[in-house]
Structure formats: C-alpha cells, structure tokens
Amino acid sequence: MRAAELPAPNSELRLVERDVPAPGPGEILVKITACGMCNSEVTLVQGEYPFAKFPTVPGHEVIGTVAELGEGVTWPEVGTHVGAQFLYDSDMTCDYCVRGEQILCPGKRITGIVTDGGYAEYAVFREGFVTPVPDGLDPVAGAPLMCAGLTAFNGLRQAGVTSGSRVAVLGAGAIGGMAVKFAVAMGARVAVLGRSHRSEERAKELGAERFIATGQDATVPALKSWGHGADVLLNTTPSTRAATALLGGLAPDGTLALLGYGPDPLELPSQLMVLNRLHVMASPSGSPHDARDTLDFAVRHDLMPDVTAIGLDEAPATLSSMVAGDWHSGRAVIAF
Secondary structure (H helix, E strand, C coil), X not given: CEEEEECCCCCCCXXXXXXXXXXXXXXXXXXXXXXXXXXXXXXXXXXXXXXXXXXXXXXXXXXXXXXXXXXXXXCCCCCCEEEECCEEECCCCCHHHHCCCHHHCCCCEEECCCECCCCECXXXXXXXXXXXXXCCCCHHHHHHHHCHHHHHHHHHHHCCCCCCCEEEEECCCHHHHHHHXXXXXXXXXXXXXXXXXXXXXXXXXXXXXXXXXXXXXXXXXXXXXXXXXXXXXXXXXXXXXXXXXXXXXXXXXEEEEECCCCCCCCCCCHHHHHHCCCEEEECCCCCHHHHHHHHHHHHHCCCCCCEEEXXXXXXXXXXXXXXXXXXXXXXXXEEC
C-alpha cells in the first residue's frame, strides 16, 4: 500500500510503499477513504510532542470502510463505514475510562503520533475506538469532523455553552469555523475575533453576529460592550498568549476555553480572575461517545467543514505549506 511517512521531527513527509497491516486481536483494519490534515501534524513536525514515535504515518481525521476484523472482534461488520479520531485507545480500566472519558485516560495513545494513522491506504485501529458514520455523510467533507469538528463541539459543551450564551471565538480556521457553526446551531450569540477583513467576511458567512478586530487597544472594550462581555472565550489559535490577552473581555463568571495553544506558558492576572470569578479550562478532542454526538449533531443540522480535497501525492507539499503558515484553503483532506 502507499503511505506518507514522517521519518523524524523537523523533516518532510516522504511517500513510501508498505505492506498492508494485518489486524491483531482486538484490532480493526480500515481501508481509508479520506483523511484530514490537522494542525496537530504541524506540531508533530515541529517536534513538540515529546512522546511521539518515529517514523510515523500521521493523520487522525479518518473515514473509511472496515476491511478485516482481528481475533475476537465482532463489531462493526466488514463493509461498515467508520471514522477514527485523535484518541487511538486507552487502558479501559481506569476510573476515567469506566465513566466514558477515555480521552482523559493517563494511558491513552494518540493516532498518527504514537501509532500509524490515516495518511495511508489502510490503517489498523482499536476495537471500541472507531465510530459508525451516519448514512449519507460525504466522507471527504466529513473527515475533519473526526477532529476539528469533535474538538469544537466537545469544547463548547465542556465550556457550558447553551442557548443565549455569548461566545467569542478567537480564530476562524478549521476548528474555529466549526465552533462558530456549532455555537450558532446551539442558539448561542457568536462573535469572531480575527486580524484581517478576510476573517470578517468569513465570520459573517459562518453566521456570527459580529466581528471584532484583534491587535487593537479597543478589542477588550469591544467585548465588554457586548452585554457584560463574553460568557465563553474560545481560543482555537496556536497561541496561548493571544487568548490570555483578551481575558478582560470575559463577563463575570466567564470561561476561557483553550482548544488551541502554543508553547508559551499560561499566565493569568490573579486579581482579575478572583474579582470576576473567571474560569480557565482546556479540552483535548473527545472520547468515542463525543465523536458519535458530534457526527449526529453535524448531520442533523447540516454543518460540514470547508475542505479542499487533495491526492496523497500532494500531501508532502501541503504539509510543508501548513508548517510555513501558507495554507489558506480550508481543511486539506487526502482523498483515496
């Protein structure tokens, strides 16, 4: 089979030929239909995952078809359309796993970082960690729901967003764009914070009621003039500092939710936090039940990511463009 392999940190993808992997006990072989290219792969290239194993086949926004079941696996049946996500597996014995929060398991493994992922024609996944895909879902358009969509949807839920919440979304990329769509569908009032007029046009297309330009002294006052401020400030950018700089725009009892972050440390103004009873949280993708809920919500509300389909041959150049910050064409999705 053909695959795109990352040999080491700070290197480029290389196209290779590999044997089709055989599923072992508790494993499922999936023939890949589509795999989104996530910004986590940029982090992988930059060597910021100390637990990563190389060489590796990246990719964790996977939709494909069950091709073969390993020993002891009875579900899903061969031929079933399934999705695979950032979470490859967990120990299934800890307290977090028992209550259905496998994403918090101390022993979890990450697809495409610790194990081979979806930049290949076939990949092996673990029983219980693939998600049935709803009928009629376009696999290429839907592949980013397995990470960008899941991260946005679960982040909004974890932050307590409900109908009428004022949600400020920092960044309108793949995760930010889905966050705006999901929040609007949840009945929230949404503002997008971005740096350029291109972001303003994008915000209006996504359904946001307002756009606020960042990098200006008036950014926090603009947020505070929106009611008493944002109930939730959702950071979807790879910058921790950009998010904390806007903390003053939160309403009392408001929450800063980190879905994106950078290598810079999290620094918070203690007095502002205490006097306004502010909260800070982070949300790492989601568990299998969150993936099912994301797909269900997206299909019911007809909310799909904006994607650009590419072939596997284009993956190395596309990832290099993403690393350089030159990719601006929606989520790139490798279509097999």
